[in-house]
Amino acid sequence: MKVNLPQSAIDLLKSIIEKNKDKPSTIRIYFAGFGCSGCN
Secondary structure, three states, X not given: XXXXXXXXXXXXXXXXXXXXXXXXXXXXXXXXXXXXXEEO
């Protein structure tokens, strides 16, 4: 799934990842209304 984000959100996520180099660099995004069966 491709997710489009505003550049400000991308910059913020990159800075958070950069500041936490000792932790995993993966992120989890929650989509309200989505479950195992997809979009409700």
